[in-house]
Amino acid sequence: MYRKRWFVRVLLWFAVCFVWFGCSSQESRPSNHKTIVEKNEEKQIGQYVGVFQDSKGHLWFQTLEKGVAKFDGTSLRYFTVKDGLPSNRIVSIIEDEHGYLWFGTGAGISRYDGQSFTNFSEDDGLCKNQISQLLIDSKGRFWIGTWGGVCTFDGETFTDFPLEYPAVDTPINPDTKDWITSIIEDSKGTIWMGRDGYGACRFDGESVVHLSTDDGLNSNNVQSIVEDKDGFIWIGTRVAEKDNPDPDARIGEGGLNKFDGKTVVHFPEFKGLHKNDVYTIYKDPMDELWFSTINNGLYQYANNSFIHYEVPVPIMDILRDDKGRIWLGCAGGLFRIQEDGDVINITTSGPWE
Numbered sequence: 025m026y027r028k029r030w031f032v033r034v035l036l037w038f039a040v041c042f043v044w045f046g047c048s049s050q051e052s053r054p055s056n057h058k059t060i061v062e063k064n065e066e067k068q069i070g071q072y073v074g075v076f077q078d079s080k081g082h083l084w085f086q087t088l089e090k091g092v093a094k095f096d097g098t099s100l101r102y103f104t105v106k107d108g109l110p111s112n113r114i115v116s117i118i119e120d121e122h123g124y125l126w127f128g129t130g131a132g133i134s135r136y137d138g139q140s141f142t143n144f145s146e147d148d149g150l151c152k153n154q155i156s157q158l159l160i161d162s163k164g165r166f167w168i169g170t171w172g173g174v175c176t177f178d179g180e181t182f183t184d185f186p187l188e189y190p191a192v193d194t195p196i197n198p199d200t201k202d203w204i205t206s207i208i209e210d211s212k213g214t215i216w217m218g219r220d221g222y223g224a225c226r227f228d229g230e231s232v233v234h235l236s237t238d239d240g241l242n243s244n245n246v247q248s249i250v251e252d253k254d255g256f257i258w259i260g261t262r263v264a265e266k267d268n269p270d271p272d273a274r275i276g277e278g279g280l281n282k283f284d285g286k287t288v289v290h291f292p293e294f295k296g297l298h299k300n301d302v303y304t305i306y307k308d309p310m311d312e313l314w315f316s317t318i319n320n321g322l323y324q325y326a327n328n329s330f331i332h333y334e335v336p337v338p339i340m341d342i343l344r345d346d347k348g349r350i351w352l353g354c355a356g357g358l359f360r361i362q363e364d365g366d367v368i369n370i371t372t373s374g375p376w377e
């Protein structure tokens with residue numbers, strides 16, 4: 025029950041009612057950009073949207089309630105349980121070396137070969153049906169993060185990957201203590217995992233090392249992890265105290281961390297990147313970093329400087345496509361930053377160009 029209350033609270037943070045959406049940079053964008061918003065809620069791609077592009081250039085939009093939508097350059101098509109998916113709750117998409125797509129859902133994982141779906145669940149050995157993250161590492165091994173821990177998959181057999189519970193000062197929510205919030209592989213082949221309440225951990229192939237507030241993180245509630253082009257690890261965290269039943273006690277540390285292998289650097293000079301929730305960190309094909317915050321818009325990190333965009337709606341996912349366009353999957357729908365800096369709402373009717 026507590027998990028349901030917590031998840032609803034997270035969604036409420038994202039579900040900001042909006043009638044205007046805009047982006048204006050503090051450094052390099054003019055301030056007269058207009059924003060075009062389609063107010064017909066029925067035409068939104070989804071209420072909570074993620075974005076993925078496959079090797080063929082097709083765009084896929086994951087939703088929590090409408091399945092996954094594919095735009096092939098001409099038309100938009102939804103795939104749901106009626107087409108073979110195990111759930112309409114899609115939270116992660118990856119593509120393997122054969123061009124098959126794998127979907128993390130609310131009822132297991134699903135492989136799509138372009139024609140049909142093959143589903144895997146706890147009945148097949150999956151550690152938990154409620155998926156949170158998917159990764160295929162450089163050795164071709166699947167890592168599957170769930171709300172009940174993490175496991176690996178060799179194409180036939182699922183193997184649990186048990187994680188210890190390090191001693192932390194953060195009060196632990198027993199219903200989310202096994203939630204794997206992020207999985208990445210760095211340039212050295214090390215696997216990094218974010219955890220809700222237990223910080224981050226890294227696995228070098230032999231042992232697991234934990235990283236927490238004792239090591240300099242501003243919060244043990246890790247939401248996202250990315251390695252930059254120079255090998256630094258960026259970690260986004262949320263304010264753990266927001267889980268406190270007392271509304272007056274929901275203030276604490278959180279925000280963005282940069283780890284050089286020994287020390288952790290914070291960014292208190294940037295509003296929204298300190299004492300706040302940093303949910304999504306994205307490295308685009310140009311090696312530029314993007315950070316989404318709660319209530320403080322979007323930051324782009326390029327040429328060792330931050331560019332801030334005022335965005336009055338929470339951003340859940342970010343993608344720079346093969347045409348260089350920036351897509352924002354948001355609470356409330358799908359948006360795209362145009363070449364001239366304008367931001368438009370992309371609905372089921374487009375505009376796609």
